[in-house]
Amino acid sequence: MPQYWLMKSEPDVFSFExxxxxxxxxxxxxxxxxxxxxxxMRDQMKKGDLVLFYHSSCAEPGVQGLAEVVSEKAxxxxxxxxxxxxxxxxxxxxxxxxxxxxxxxYREPFRQAVTLAxxxxxxxxxxxxxxxxxxxxxxxxxxxxxxxxICEMGGVS
DNA sequence: GCCAACGTTGGC
DNA sequence: GCCAACGTTGGC
Numbered sequence: 001m002p003q004y005w006l007m008k009s010e011p012d013v014f015s016f017e018x019x020x021x022x023x024x025x026x027x028x029x030x031x032x033x034x035x036x037x038x039x040x041m042r043d044q045m046k047k048g049d050l051v052l053f054y055h056s057s058c059a060e061p062g063v064q065g066l067a068e069v070v071s072e073k074a075x076x077x078x079x080x081x082x083x084x085x086x087x088x089x090x091x092x093x094x095x096x097x098x099x100x101x102x103x104x105x106y107r108e109p110f111r112q113a114v115t116l117a118x119x120x121x122x123x124x125x126x127x128x129x130x131x132x133x134x135x136x137x138x139x140x141x142x143x144x145x146x147x148x149x150i151c152e153m154g155g156v157s
Numbered sequence: 158g159c160c161a162a163c164g165t166t167g168g169c
Numbered sequence: 170g171c172c173a174a175c176g177t178t179g180g181c
Contacts, residue, residue, distance in 0.1 A: 008167090034176075057167050116168080134174035136166050163178080169171085 004147040005045065006052040006063070006130055007104070008138040016053045016064035016109065025106035026070050029139075030077045031087045032101060037139040042074040042100040044141070051104060052142060052150055054130065055113075062115035063150055071103035111155030124149050 007029065009015065019027055032038060051067040076097035079087035092098040119125050129140045142150075151157065 010167090036176095061168070133168080134166090136175060138166090159181090161178105161180095163176105165176080166174085168173100 003044065003046065003049045004052070004142040004144060005040075005049060005069075006054050006140045006142050007067070008054045008056040008140075010057045011055045012058070015055065016067075016106075019053070019067060019104065020106045020109075022106075026103055028071075028075070028077070029101045029104050030079045032077070032138060033087065033089075033099065034138060036137055038100055040139045040141065041102050045069050045074065045102050045139075047072050050107070050147065052147065056138075060113065060115050060117075062113045062118070063110065063154065064113050065109035065154070066107040066151070066156065067104045068107050069102050070105035074100040074102050077101045108156055110151075114150050114153045118153060119150070122149065122153065 014027075019025065029041065032041070047069050049069040051069065052063045053065055053067045054063050055061055076094075077087070077099040079085040080089040080092040080097060080099045081094065082088055087099075089098055116130065119128060120131055125131065125146055128142070128146050129135050129137065
């Protein structure tokens with residue numbers, strides 16, 4: 001049974017289209033430096049899980065389409081070891097990595113984006129984490145019923 | 158272990 | 170650009 005997730009990205013930094021244009025239409029979800037998000041990726045996410053790709057910090061925040069977890073499990077985030085990277089972490093070692101990430105693959109665009117405004121107007125989505133104000137977690141678990149409803153709203157079955 | 162200060166997120 | 174909410178840091 002796949003699980004469902006919502007993953008936030010700023011489109012100026014890494015958009016849904018960017019994911020599509022990557023080699024193999026897949027990319028490591030690196031650069032996450034939040035322990036809760038790390039733990040979800042490291043301990044919960046499995047190959048085949050489906051992901052709502054969400055654009056944040058932009059004119060129309062919302063879900064753009066579907067992605068999926070393509071790595072078998074989480075791997076150490078290579079940017080933590082890279083001194084030239086803005087995500088370099090001097091306290092991380094190869095023997096004891098601090099940050100983990102999964103690989104995400106492009107799956108399918110929505111016919112129309114499901115905006116945060118639309119999510120907030122939909123009674124069936126009342127309990128979604130992304131609706132909660134002050135919810136900053138960039139990797140969020142999504143209930144199956146909510147996932148299916150978002151897909152319907154996006155014009156994808 | 159507390160908690161104030163600070164930095165970041167992210168909608169608006 | 171504002172600012173509320175939240176996470177992290179570091180002195181004690």
